[in-house]
Amino acid sequence: MDRTLVDFVKALRTAEVKVSPAETLDAMQAMDIVGYTDRRFLKDSLSIVLSKNPEEKEAFDTCFDRFFTFDKFSEGGGEEGDSWDSEQSSENDGEFDPSGERSSEGGRGQGQGMGGGAGGEAEDSEGGPSESTLTPESELGQMLMRGDKTEIMIAIAEAGREVEVNQIVVFTQKGLYTRKIMDAMGMKGLNDEISELRAHGGVPQRRLSNALKNYRDRLRETVRDYVERQFFLHADEKGKQLREELLKKVKLSNVEKRNFKDVHEVVMKMAKKLISIHSKRRKTFKRGQLDVRKTLRNNMQYDGALFDIHWKAQKVDRPKVMCIVDVSGSVSNYSRFLLMFLYSLAEVLPKVRAFAFSSDLGEVTRLFEQSDLETAIAKTMRDYGNGSTDYGQMLDDFKNHCMNDVNNKTTIIILGDARNNYGDPKSDVLREMYDKAKRVIWLNPEPKMSWTVGDAEMKKYAPCCHQVEVCNSLLHLERVVGNLLRAAS
Numbered sequence: 001m002d003r004t005l006v007d008f009v010k011a012l013r014t015a016e017v018k019v020s021p022a023e024t025l026d027a028m029q030a031m032d033i034v035g036y037t038d039r040r041f042l043k044d045s046l047s048i049v050l051s052k053n054p055e056e057k058e059a060f061d062t063c064f065d066r067f068f069t070f071d072k073f074s075e076g077g078g079e080e081g082d083s084w085d086s087e088q089s090s091e092n093d094g095e096f097d098p099s100g101e102r103s104s105e106g107g108r109g110q111g112q113g114m115g116g117g118a119g120g121e122a123e124d125s126e127g128g129p130s131e132s133t134l135t136p137e138s139e140l141g142q143m144l145m146r147g148d149k150t151e152i153m154i155a156i157a158e159a160g161r162e163v164e165v166n167q168i169v170v171f172t173q174k175g176l177y178t179r180k181i182m183d184a185m186g187m188k189g190l191n192d193e194i195s196e197l198r199a200h201g202g203v204p205q206r207r208l209s210n211a212l213k214n215y216r217d218r219l220r221e222t223v224r225d226y227v228e229r230q231f232f233l234h235a236d237e238k239g240k241q242l243r244e245e246l247l248k249k250v251k252l253s254n255v256e257k258r259n260f261k262d263v264h265e266v267v268m269k270m271a272k273k274l275i276s277i278h279s280k281r282r283k284t285f286k287r288g289q290l291d292v293r294k295t296l297r298n299n300m301q302y303d304g305a306l307f308d309i310h311w312k313a314q315k316v317d318r319p320k321v322m323c324i325v326d327v328s329g330s331v332s333n334y335s336r337f338l339l340m341f342l343y344s345l346a347e348v349l350p351k352v353r354a355f356a357f358s359s360d361l362g363e364v365t366r367l368f369e370q371s372d373l374e375t376a377i378a379k380t381m382r383d384y385g386n387g388s389t390d391y392g393q394m395l396d397d398f399k400n401h402c403m404n405d406v407n408n409k410t411t412i413i414i415l416g417d418a419r420n421n422y423g424d425p426k427s428d429v430l431r432e433m434y435d436k437a438k439r440v441i442w443l444n445p446e447p448k449m450s451w452t453v454g455d456a457e458m459k460k461y462a463p464c465c466h467q468v469e470v471c472n473s474l475l476h477l478e479r480v481v482g483n484l485l486r487a488a489s
Helices: 002-014 020-035 039-051 054-067 084-091 141-146 149-162 171-184 187-200 203-249 257-278 292-298 329-343 363-372 373-384 390-403 427-436 458-464 474-487
Strands: 283-290 311-315 322-328 352-357 360-364 411-415 437-445 467-470
Touching: 002 020, 002 054, 020 039, 020 437, 039 054, 039 458, 141 149, 141 187, 141 203, 141 292, 149 171, 149 187, 149 411, 171 187, 171 203, 187 203, 203 257, 257 329, 257 474, 322 329, 322 390, 329 352, 329 373, 329 411, 329 474, 352 373, 360 390, 363 373, 363 411, 390 427, 411 474, 427 458, 437 458, 437 474, 458 467
Parallel strands: 322 352, 322 411, 411 437, 437 467
Antiparallel strands: 283 311, 352 360
């Protein structure tokens, strides 16, 4: 059962439930204590050990219900009334009753059951064996005739593990894995037996063949349902992860409007990740630099013995960020997601000032503070994204209205393609920003080979920046923002 638990933990991790190796060991101990018979008790016990917050609890419940499909976990016989026999008897059309009850054909009454016994005829009118003594020879056929649901489901799960059904990726593989599981359970032997009984046997053999065929069809449906559950358990989350990885890598200019919601979710996850990494970096402790005064003062009560050692700590200020984004049509998508990224990091970047332009520069900081993110982005694009692009005018506006706010703790991020419609680039203003600010970072969504083509002024702007980067995907944005936070730590 340890292997089953390991597979379950893998499914939980796929569903973004963080389970450590130590927690896995704890879960194994819990299973040893509570056992597998009581499904509810097992679920509650594992939930306590493996899920740590409401989101993980919800994911755990869904994952558990999909993964553990048995009504009874312990191996052995099924409960009374919990067998395929009772369900199958109505589908045999009076030809064969697995419980041993004969049809009224030929005026016969009830037989003695599958094992034979006194009171039943040993042979039929043709001299062959009676239905009551005829049993399948294949192992799969025997298991199906026993009709124990739990036994059958365990066999399906073991076969599924053998063929690695947890590697299913796309829904179209459902038929493939259904066939693989049935082959692993011994379908070839069952099919051969059905064909042989039908081809060479008498009436009892043909009736057994029909019964096995019905059971086989029912088994195929059950296996197909099992594979479908495995798809939603493993592949659905894998598919979601694959889509997220694709959205991280794809050029933001190619993202369609209908995908904005998905990209927004990815941005939130990436921002949350950066927050978890950098939010605790408030102080940098310099081990090896002893705070002598504080150490001596706190250890006076110990007559000079140094029991309480204190090290110097340097408080690190979080960066003041001024973000200038070109929201003209050619780069609007890039601007959209950069703004989304920065404002998702309010916990670790509380001093972000945002500016938008196509020609005239305008500050949109308050707009983003007072409106929801999507509304603020839409209004920014509408108000500032319709003019003819003029980087020279933008730089002049910044010098006149914002330059006094720039100091050696300020990081300026500019996102744009530097295409100035052959106007005056005003690179001298950018040089002034370079001299006053801690850093000037230019993010250009175009490839480097385009930076000197046509009306692009990047060759003049690049020497006036501390850092120039190609930035046209979420991965690029994550790297830039991550470096920004790291530099402040």
